[in-house]
Amino acid sequence: MADADLDFQTGDAGASATFPMQCSALRKNGFVVLKGRPCKIVEMSTSKTGKHGHAKLELRQCGLLDRNETLPPSLSPSAIQRRLSSAHFRYSQLIGIQDGYLSLLQDSGEVREDLRLPEGDLGKEIESKFEAGEEILITVLSAMNEESAVAIKAMAK
Numbered sequence: 189m190a191d192a193d194l195d196f197q198t199g200d201a202g203a204s205a206t207f208p209m210q211c212s213a214l215r216k217n218g219f220v221v222l223k224g225r226p227c228k229i230v231e232m233s234t235s236k237t238g239k240h241g242h243a244k245l246e247l248r249q250c251g252l253l254d255r256n257e258t259l260p261p262s263l264s265p266s267a268i269q270r271r272l273s274s275a276h277f278r279y280s281q282l283i284g285i286q287d288g289y290l291s292l293l294q295d296s297g298e299v300r301e302d303l304r305l306p307e308g309d310l311g312k313e314i315e316s317k318f319e320a321g322e323e324i325l326i327t328v329l330s331a332m333n334e335e336s337a338v339a340i341k342a343m344a345k
Contacts, residue, residue, distance in 0.1 A: 206221050206273050206274075207271070207272055208269040209272050210267065210268070211245045211265065211266045211267070211270050215229070216232055219252060219272055219275050219331065221270070221272065226334070227250060227273075228250055229249050230250050232245065232248070241265070242267055243265070245266045246261050246262070247261060247264075248261045252329070253338070273331045273332050275329060275330065276329070276330045276331075277328070279326070279327055280293060280295075281323065281343065282314065282324050282325070284318075285318055288304060289302065289303065290314075292326060292328070310340070313340065314326070323342070325343055
């Protein structure tokens with residue numbers, strides 16, 4: 189009897205950047221997908237089951253990556269499933285700013301120069317601290333194949 193050929197080919201399964209979860213399991217500060225964009229749940233309220241059907245869940249959310257975009261509240265039955273986004277935070281040291289893009293030193297030692305300087309107060313704060321010579325860490329948030337700088341903090345000395 190011949191040995192079985194155990195040489196398998198690998199492939200990409202085309203995995204989604206989202207996963208399903210029942211609305212009743214959602215929590216404040218969680219991440220949900222609304223109109224194809226990752227959002228952070230800012231506030232939520234539920235109504236009790238009544239004569240007009242199932243309990244309802246009202247979500248108020250803001251854009252996850254830009255934080256300024258406040259979206260209109262969404263109302264849905266608590267028994268249905270919503271798509272959630274998995275989000276990952278990474279910290280990188282700021283080593284330069286050039287033409288509106290950040291130069292970041294990653295944990296692996298590689299320099300990354302493709303992340304745009306955020307607009308608004310956060311971008312101004314990053315520029316002012318960098319020009320003052322402070323060493324800072326940039327918090328980079330990744331969700332649904334998009335990335336953005338969302339926070340800064342001083343490096344430990």
